[in-house]
Amino acid sequence: MSKPVSPTAIGGFTVGGIALLLVALFVFGGGRFLQADKVRFVIFFDSSLNGLEIGAPVKMQGVKVGQVTEIALQIDPKATKVYKPVAIEIDRNVLTSSEGTAFPRAMNRKEREANRDRLVAAGFRARLEMQSLLTGLLYIDFDVHPDKPPVFTGLEYHGLLELPAIPTTVDEIRNTAEEVAKKINELPLEDMVQDLSASLREIKTFLTSEDIKKSKVALANTLNEMEKTVKTLNHNLEPLLTNTNKTMVNTNALINDFKPIVANTDKTLTAATAALDRSQDSMAKLDGAVGPESDLTETLEALKDTARSIRNLADYLERHPEAVLTGKDD
Numbered sequence: 001m002s003k004p005v006s007p008t009a010i011g012g013f014t015v016g017g018i019a020l021l022l023v024a025l026f027v028f029g030g031g032r033f034l035q036a037d038k039v040r041f042v043i044f045f046d047s048s049l050n051g052l053e054i055g056a057p058v059k060m061q062g063v064k065v066g067q068v069t070e071i072a073l074q075i076d077p078k079a080t081k082v083y084k085p086v087a088i089e090i091d092r093n094v095l096t097s098s099e100g101t102a103f104p105r106a107m108n109r110k111e112r113e114a115n116r117d118r119l120v121a122a123g124f125r126a127r128l129e130m131q132s133l134l135t136g137l138l139y140i141d142f143d144v145h146p147d148k149p150p151v152f153t154g155l156e157y158h159g160l161l162e163l164p165a166i167p168t169t170v171d172e173i174r175n176t177a178e179e180v181a182k183k184i185n186e187l188p189l190e191d192m193v194q195d196l197s198a199s200l201r202e203i204k205t206f207l208t209s210e211d212i213k214k215s216k217v218a219l220a221n222t223l224n225e226m227e228k229t230v231k232t233l234n235h236n237l238e239p240l241l242t243n244t245n246k247t248m249v250n251t252n253a254l255i256n257d258f259k260p261i262v263a264n265t266d267k268t269l270t271a272a273t274a275a276l277d278r279s280q281d282s283m284a285k286l287d288g289a290v291g292p293e294s295d296l297t298e299t300l301e302a303l304k305d306t307a308r309s310i311r312n313l314a315d316y317l318e319r320h321p322e323a324v325l326t327g328k329d330d
Contacts, residue, residue, distance in 0.1 A: 038089040040069070041116070042160040043126045043140070044153045045084050047168050051138040052128065058088050058140045060124075066090035068140065074155065085157040088140060109161075116161050120150050126165045 049071060058066035070087035123146035131137040142163070150164035167175065206212065 037092045038066075039092050039112075039115075040087060040089045040160055041163045042157040043086045043088065043163050043165050044155060045086060045126075045128060045165050047128050047171050049084055049086070049128075049138070051130075051136045052086070052140075053137065056131075056137065056139050058090065058142060060095075060142045063094070065094045065142070070158075072157070074157070083153065083155060085155070086140070087157065087160060088163075112161055116163065120164060124163075125150065126163050128168050 052068065052071065054068055054071060056068040057064045058068065066089050068086060069089050070085075072085050072087075074083040074085060075081075076083065123144040124142055125145040125148050127141050127143070127145075128138045129141040131139050145166060148166045151166075152162050152164055155162070
């Protein structure tokens with residue numbers, strides 16, 4: 001006869017089953033039912049995802065704010081292109097305002113889009129970075145890159161909002177090198193080399209032509225003649241300059257010797273003028289006897305005018321003795 005089942009045992013099995021179910025939900029479900037404070041996004045990277053694993057950190061300014069939750073591949077058969085969506089979750093409690101409040105919780109998609117757009121407008125972009133050169137593992141760096149325009153694929157992945165991604169530094173260098181190489185390949189290098197070779201041949205032909213040889217000879221002869229001319233000028237100018245110097249010295253000595261003569265002449269003329277003035281006074285007393293129109297009166301007036309002119313000339317020569325050689329300026 002079978003033994004009746006104990007209600008206690010049934011209850012124990014039931015509690016154990018519920019406990020195992022909860023553990024399974026935490027382990028295999030990642031505890032998503034407790035993710036009320038998690039904000040999820042999707043990022044489409046063009047770079048290689050080799051080294052990126054589920055659970056890789058998502059960092060902002062070097063601080064871990066979330067982790068990678070999913071990595072998948074999407075194949076577009078029309079464009080024969082492979083897209084690599086990476087789902088991430090960000091801990092809302094890590095992102096706080098200056099007042100200490102957490103990142104605002106979005107209750108609907110419109111609010112989530114508004115929160116995402118504020119981050120994008122602030123310049124936040126996602127980029128893959130190396131965790132360690134030894135392991136080769138990658139992480140997602142969510143940082144400010146305002147000089148990089150936000151690019152969205154517009155694809156859907158489990159209804160998640162998309163964050164814009166930018167190429168890695170290595171990819172940017174490689175893309176730049178490829179663009180430079182492409183532009184170099186597009187250049188008509190063969191034609192350029194041929195043109196350069198033809199130009200060099202023409203230059204060589206020109207330099208070895210008879211005209212250039214004649215020009216070199218003519219130039220050498222001209223330089224020789226110029227050298228002879230300069231030597232002749234130096235030979236002829238040296239005595240001329242010496243004589244000119246002596247002439248200037250003699251002229252200065254003559255002017256210095258002439259100064260006392262002019263001074264004495266001035267004194268003599270001054271005395272003569274005074275004597276004529278006295279004679280004029282005497283003639284005035286004899287005016288009644290001789291008459292104003294007598295020859296003696298006219299002679300004395302002429303002598304007085306001559307003495308005055310000679311005196312003026314002497315004054316000018318005293319001030320400008322060089323006028324004896326150069327003449328009087330007008």
